[in-house]
Amino acid sequence: MERHELEKRLLEEGSDDEACDDQTMCGDRMLTPKEMATKFAHEDVYEVLRVIKDPEHPQFNLGELKVIQNRRIRVSYKDDRFKQGVISIQITPTVPHCHLAPQMALCCHERLLRYLPPEVRWKVDLLLTPGTHNDEHEINKRINDKERIAAALEDKDNLKQITKFTDDEICTL
Numbered sequence: 001m002e003r004h005e006l007e008k009r010l011l012e013e014g015s016d017d018e019a020c021d022d023q024t025m026c027g028d029r030m031l032t033p034k035e036m037a038t039k040f041a042h043e044d045v046y047e048v049l050r051v052i053k054d055p056e057h058p059q060f061n062l063g064e065l066k067v068i069q070n071r072r073i074r075v076s077y078k079d080d081r082f083k084q085g086v087i088s089i090q091i092t093p094t095v096p097h098c099h100l101a102p103q104m105a106l107c108c109h110e111r112l113l114r115y116l117p118p119e120v121r122w123k124v125d126l127l128l129t130p131g132t133h134n135d136e137h138e139i140n141k142r143i144n145d146k147e148r149i150a151a152a153l154e155d156k157d158n159l160k161q162i163t164k165f166t167d168d169e170i171c172t173l
Contacts, residue, residue, distance in 0.1 A: 025076040039077070040117050045087055046070040048115045052107045053165040055100045067092055067104060072129065077120075084121045087112070092129040101133060105143035106152055107166045113153070 023042035024031050031039060050063025062068040072090035089108065093101045105126045116122050126143050128136045142148060152158050 023071075023074050025074075026082070027077070027079055031077075039082055040075065040085070040120065042070065042073040042075045044115075045073045045075060045089065045112070048111050049073075049089070049108050052104070052111060054094075055103050055107070055165055058165065062104065062107075065094055067094065068108075082120060084123075086123045086125065087116075088125045088127070090127050090129040093133050096132065096134050098133060101128060101139050102142055103162070105139075106149065107162055109143075109149050110153060110159075110162050111166050 024036060024039075026035070031041065046063075046068065049068045050061060052062045052068070054060050054062060054065055054067070057065070068089070069092065072092070074086075074088040076086050076088075078084040078086075091101065091105060091108070093104075108126055109124065112122075112124055127140050128143075130136070133139060153162070
């Protein structure tokens with residue numbers, strides 16, 4: 001996608017960052033305001049991920065390009081002990097043939113590994129937003145393969161490439 005097309009998309013689409021009421025749950029109930037203030041919630045996930053730089057257009061971050069949207073993030077805890085949680089994220093590629101969708105997902109995994117509270121056992125489900133990519137099914141399998149993710153993040157050259165887009169020093173607003 002050309003720079004002027006990206007800028008046009010940003011202007012036309014407006015804000016998709018509104019949250020929904022049921023984005024952070026504990027069992028079958030919503031978290032209380034006090035729990036929301038002390039537990040890792042969907043807004044926290046959004047803040048961690050939205051600043052990742054786009055691999056193809058590093059002048060923009062994934063939040064600006066609407067690849068990461070607050071309304072497409074869900075956090076749920078298994079019970080009131082808050083020891084197990086699930087984070088579900090839908091990534092929306094900028095074009096249906098985006099060849100960097102797996103790399104963007106890997107960047108998301110890397111930042112989440114760095115920022116998720118370690119006292120909670122997390123399961124992270126990253127999926128492409130349905131209907132947004134030509135190879136959606138294949139990419140969804142790849143970006144959730146634990147062994148593939150671990151191998152990619154252990155490879156020094158690959159990790160060096162990923163941190164170009166996820167490092168705290170460049171991931172600022």
